[in-house]
């Protein structure tokens with residue numbers, strides 16, 4: 001387990017992961033408890049937890065969490081729905097790749113916050129501008145990742161499919177997509193994480209609901225425990241969805257040994 | 258064997274590769290050759306001479322620079338189910354089971370109902386002796402079994418010609434022997450036309466009705482050795498101990514050796 005590239009041991013690895021959290025919590029409690037830092041800057045973990053519980057009970061906080069999750073998933077699914085076919089086509093047809101890749105690469109390097117003013121001008125402060133921002137941030141990254149996943153499929157698989165009589169469409173559906181699926185699920189998992197980042201940007205700058213908005217409001221009134229509670233919420237949601245997708249990956253792709 | 262004329266015909270087939278600098282490498286010289294229906298033809302030749310390229314040209318996976326290949330009088334234009342290929346490795350789909358892979362060979366045959374496809378897939382699985390491993394994923398079976406999966410899958414697709422590029426190259430000697438025997442039996446049962454590439458001269462003589470010895474790059478036919486005129490069609494491993502076998506083997510080996518030394522002396526190009 002502690003040797004280089006040793007065999008996996010699921011239980012032990014789980015406990016090591018939990019130990020890391022306990023360690024950070026312990027250090028945090030120690031620093032806060034000894035009064036080394038003013039609570040205005042670093043409230044104790046207990047203060048944060050009670051702030052979180054208060055938020056959940058009183059302020060309709062869970063509604064905000066729900067709104068944020070919904071925004072991320074709607075924008076993410078909309079991005080994925082287009083990015084996956086386009087990515088596959090970009091790898092499959094040289095003309096599509098040559099046409100779209102430089103442009104997508106250009107847009108991909110624009111920092112999403114730089115687009116906020118523009119989306120506000122075009123779409124106002126409603127849901128539309130937030131969706132657009134998340135979609136832009138996710139789609140252009142994802143499409144290039146998907147195209148790369150497709151390009152990494154061994155040529156032999158494609159040629160085997162062809163010599164067994166598969167046409168273009170069948171080849172993409174039955175061979176290419178199947179071969180790239182495990183890597184693509186990873187790409188989706190990674191871009192889902194990025195999507196959360198853009199959500200926070202959007203909600204802080206232009207919103208009256210959502211986790212980011214609550215976080216920013218708490219800051220404005222100097223409620224540090226609530227700020228921490230907000231950050232913690234985002235972290236927990238991220239951890240849960242990431243682990244859920246990993247679990248799904250292991251279940252769905254058992255053939256990968 | 259009955260000669261029904263040209264089943265596969267190479268007509269002045271030539272291939273020149275150009276690299277990114279536009280430097281042109283002729284890999285196949287204008288090559289003319291005919292293969293009869295049901296013939297088992299083995300390509301041998303010095304390393305890097307262009308055997309794989311010739312094979313891929315027949316399979317429609319490369320486009321000739323000039324000339325053409327005809328199968329049953331029809332020009333080869335791109336890959337299709339009529340030209341079944343077995344590669345050296347990497348060709349079985351890891352997301353399918355052994356049975357799933359063999360069944361995939363029938364996926365695009367619209368003439369068969371699903372139940373019939375299942376039946377045919379099971380039959381080929383049985384023919385290559387893998388029925389007990391039907392539900393295993395590819396990552397859980399050995400290299401020899403993987404090649405048998407690839408062969409069963411390709412045969413299930415019912416191609417006109419079976420193209421095999423060093424299919425047993427990565428296997429140990431005993432597994433290789435077993436698969437060679439199995440392949441001969443399968444071929445005799447199915448009557449398929451086979452083109453087979455190998456580095457191994459023993460394998461070539463053992464399997465072939467006919468051996469085509471290629472020159473060093475660019476590939477040109479150095480010798481057309483009619484093995485079936487010397488050795489019986491039904492062969493067992495014992496044939497390897499006979500005098501005619503040894504004579505053929507020596508002859509082919511000498512041709513390749515001479516060709517390799519000739520080119521090594523005449524070229525400064527790095528060869529690996």
Ligand SMILES: Nc1ncnc2c1ncn2[C@@H]1O[C@H](COP(=O)(O)OP(=O)(O)OP(=O)(O)O)[C@@H](O)[C@H]1O
Pocket residue numbers: 274275276282284303304305306307308309310311474
């Ligand atoms: N796509 C390609 N582009 C450029 N050159 C190529 C390409 N494919 C093959 N070649 C060159 O053509 C020559 C013949 O290659 P080929 O793979 O056909 O030989 P081979 O006889 O099968 O070799 P081996 O015995 O090692 O399998 C080699 O020198 C190789 O570098």
Ligand SMILES: [Mg+2]
Pocket residue numbers: 308309310422
């Ligand atoms: Mg080769």
